Every structure is written in C-alpha cells, then in structure tokens.
Amino acid sequence: MFRLSADRTYLRVEDREPLTSGSVNVNRAAFTFSADWTSLTKTAVFRAGKESRELLLPDTLDCAIPWEVLKKPGEQLYAGVYGTRGGELVLPTVWAHLGTVLEGAAPGENARPPTPDLWEQELEKKGDGLDYDGLALSLTSGGRPISSVDIAAGPGGPAYKFGHGLKQEGLTVSVNSVDDFRGDNTLPMTAAGVQATVGNIEALLETI
DSSP states (O other): OEEEEEETTEEEEEEOOOEETTOOSOOEEEEEEOGGGTTOEEEEEEEETTEEEEEEOOTTOEEEOOGGGGSSTTOEEEEEEEEEETTEEEEEOOOEEEEEEEOOOOSSOOOOOOOOOHHHHHHHTSOOEEEEOSSEEEEEETTEEEEEEEOOOSTTOOOOOOOTTEEEETTEEEEOOBSSSSSOTTSOBOHHHHHHHHHHHHHHHHTO
C-alpha cells in the first residue's frame, strides 16, 4: 500500500510498493492530512501520461488506485490531492511521484468497468431506498443507512417527524427525490433523471 501524507500543500510519499501494468484493485493509497485540511472535502487525483482519474476520498481516507492509470507500462505515476469547501477549490497539493508502472504479465486486454466520474461518485452517496426495522425508518444508499427517524408505534405516541430526504403523503412515506441536479443536490435522483443526465452528457461529448 502507498501511504501519503499531506502537509498543507506538500504531499509526501511515506511508503510505496511496485506498480505493474494491468493491475486492477491491487494497489491502494492511504492518506493522512495536517490540520489545514480539517472540514475540507478531499479528492485524490492520479495521473500517468495522458490518463488522469479523480476519486472522492471516503472517511477512511484510502482508495484503490484506478486501473486506467496503470494500463501502460513505462509511464510515471503521480498522485495529488485537492480540498474543496462548498464546491470551491480551497487547497491543492503539489504532485507526488509514486513510481514507474512496470510491465506486468497478462494474457491480453480484458474489458473492465471504468472508474466512475466525480458526478457519479457523488450520486452514489445519495439515498436510493427505505428500510424499516420496527423502530426506525431509514433512508439507505447501497444498503447502508444514511439518515433515519424513530417511528413510535401504538396509540398516544408522538407525531411522526420526517427529516430531510423523506416525505409523507397521506398514509404513505416515500423518498423525497428530484429529477435533475439543479436546486437541492443532497436529495436522491430518480432513475429517469439519471438517464436524462447521462443522455445529455453523451450528447455533449459527441459534439466535442
């Protein structure tokens, strides 16, 4: 595993390992940050030659190095991190050299799923379902609860209160969703909205 330490704008490689072309979900990078990075949303960037990929860092502050930057042997691999607050770039680091991508033994090029773009990573963090365990109603994402409200059973219980992301229509409780990215971008998007957004992006790319 690569271990990298970000001290303000300087990114230091504390520990490294060999890199081979064709590796998928093998090499990982773990980051530590100085106090300058407190409360910032952190995004790791990896580049080798003309390939570049960005990954939102989770709370564990580690990630797999995207396979796209490990495709071509002989390339130099670099990593950097930038922090944002409210969508505005606040603090970028300099690039850190991780090493040369060595040629790996492989039978040939296999189809691999692409690393999601940043907007797709953000979308994955939104709620996509409901779960009720008899005591609490939860808004979930990928099977994991991201918000919940206690549901009191029986007569005389307190009135239900639904937090952000849930809504009540009569006797029905449902996810409060949106059809596009405009407005409140903390709410989950409908499947139709995702399809329309992807279609718009694909149409835009065709004009480039």
